[in-house]
Amino acid sequence: MAKKVNNKKASDDQFNRAADLIGLDEKIRLSLNVPDRELMVEVPLRKDDGSLESYRGYRVQHNNSRGPFKGGIRFHEEVDLDEVRSLAALMTWKTALVDIPYGGGKGGISVDPSKLSPLELERLSRRFFRAINPIIGVNRDIPAPDVNTNPQIMAWFMDEYGMINGHTPGIVTGKPVELGGSLGRNAATGRGTAIIARETANLLNMNLDGAKVVIQGFGNVGSFAGNFLNEMGSKIIAVSDVNGGLFDPEGLDIPLLIKHNEKNKTIKGFSQGKAISNDEILNVECDFLIPAALGGVIHKMNVDKLNCKVIIEAANGPVTPPADDILFKKGVHVVPDILTNAGGVTVSYFEWVQNLQQFQWSEDEVNAKLEDKMVAAFHEVSSMMKSKDTSMRMAAFAVAIDRVAKSFELRGV
Numbered sequence: 052m053a054k055k056v057n058n059k060k061a062s063d064d065q066f067n068r069a070a071d072l073i074g075l076d077e078k079i080r081l082s083l084n085v086p087d088r089e090l091m092v093e094v095p096l097r098k099d100d101g102s103l104e105s106y107r108g109y110r111v112q113h114n115n116s117r118g119p120f121k122g123g124i125r126f127h128e129e130v131d132l133d134e135v136r137s138l139a140a141l142m143t144w145k146t147a148l149v150d151i152p153y154g155g156g157k158g159g160i161s162v163d164p165s166k167l168s169p170l171e172l173e174r175l176s177r178r179f180f181r182a183i184n185p186i187i188g189v190n191r192d193i194p195a196p197d198v199n200t201n202p203q204i205m206a207w208f209m210d211e212y213g214m215i216n217g218h219t220p221g222i223v224t225g226k227p228v229e230l231g232g233s234l235g236r237n238a239a240t241g242r243g244t245a246i247i248a249r250e251t252a253n254l255l256n257m258n259l260d261g262a263k264v265v266i267q268g269f270g271n272v273g274s275f276a277g278n279f280l281n282e283m284g285s286k287i288i289a290v291s292d293v294n295g296g297l298f299d300p301e302g303l304d305i306p307l308l309i310k311h312n313e314k315n316k317t318i319k320g321f322s323q324g325k326a327i328s329n330d331e332i333l334n335v336e337c338d339f340l341i342p343a344a345l346g347g348v349i350h351k352m353n354v355d356k357l358n359c360k361v362i363i364e365a366a367n368g369p370v371t372p373p374a375d376d377i378l379f380k381k382g383v384h385v386v387p388d389i390l391t392n393a394g395g396v397t398v399s400y401f402e403w404v405q406n407l408q409q410f411q412w413s414e415d416e417v418n419a420k421l422e423d424k425m426v427a428a429f430h431e432v433s434s435m436m437k438s439k440d441t442s443m444r445m446a447a448f449a450v451a452i453d454r455v456a457k458s459f460e461l462r463g464v
């Protein structure tokens with residue numbers, strides 16, 4: 052079972068260390084680390100059988116010095132205020148790192164959506180969006196998908212908001228393309244992850260072509276990342292989902308596996324590969340290990356068993372801070388979440404811009420702009436890493452915090 056890492060203590064620790072690195076003023080540090088606003092709501096749900104349930108929902112707005120709050124909404128049993136707080140802060144640093152004009156926010160409902168019928172899920176989503184309506188807005192706070200939420204849920208959110216405020220496509224991103232979603236948004240986090248893996252391979256003089264890659268988590272992010280890395284010539288030797296893993300030292304047939312996964316909603320039962328457990332997959336010898344599911348999967352108790360050269364954090368917070376320190380000492384290169392998975396929010400930004408312009412860009416245009424943003428951020432982080440002789444995570448935080456601090460100071464209090 053993953054240890055919960057997305058807690059404010061862990062993100063505070065990363066923030067404070069990076070703030071030390073850039074010599075951030077004590078008072079500014081205090082202001083930047085505390086969320087601007089936190090909303091906790093009760094979300095009642097009438098079940099299909101007529102009974103009543105009640106869930107807890109959250110929206111935390113961490114910082115908007117650089118622009119409207121931005122970040123996803125997750126539906127997961129483990130969601131609580133502390134987790135949402137820490138993920139909201141990560142969004143502030145992520146949007147700053149890729150230099151898009153947003154702050155950071157996050158939201159969620161503490162619910163296991165797999166236990167709801169489609170109609171219950173719709174009612175719950177709409178009710179939640181109505182509950183957070185007072186604090187969101189197209190120039191104020193723009194939600195998006197995250198764990199267990201998807202374009203359909205964004206469509207319900209947009210519709211619900213529109214009924215109160217009038218049609219406002221830019222109120223959420225990650226919408227279906229038919230409703231003003233951006234081409235390329237669905238694949239964006241996985242595409243960005245593959246771009247970052249490619250840049251990392253260049254930086255470390257590794258060859259991506261033929262590199263052995265392990266992907267833990269085969270949802271939206273993991274499957275697209277696997278697909279792009281496969282196209283770049285890497286060998287995806289192991290993948291997993293909640294039901295377990297598959298291992299083939301010769302490389303799995305990723306296009307076929309994606310088809311199987313689309314049809315069966317799991318990789319289980321695929322014709323190729325040996326079944327391995329979710330613990331074993333992390334120990335498979337490889338060049339790149341890509342955790343692409345939930346936070347906290349690599350921790351103090353299992354970090355010594357890892358057998359990879361590089362970890363590319365496609366999930367938010369997959370490596371706990373103590374495990375991160377151990378990996379740094381061992382020379383295992385960890386590419387942080389706020390850089391690796393920033394492709395999603397970057398294309399969310401492009402979607403929002405298209406909505407404001409009431410104009411649709413081509414997929415090639417979106418992908419080219421995404422490539423530019425990811426590569427620029429990667430190079431800023433690697434030069435900070437060299438100049439401060441630090442880890443890539445600290446360098447990424449340093450670049451981001453410095454940017455937010457500048458905007459904060461320019462605005463004044």
Ligand code: GLU
Pocket residue numbers: 121122123124145193194195196197198224225367392393395396397399
């Ligand atoms: N949930 C994604 C993230 O953690 C995307 C957020 C967005 O597009 O606003 O970055």
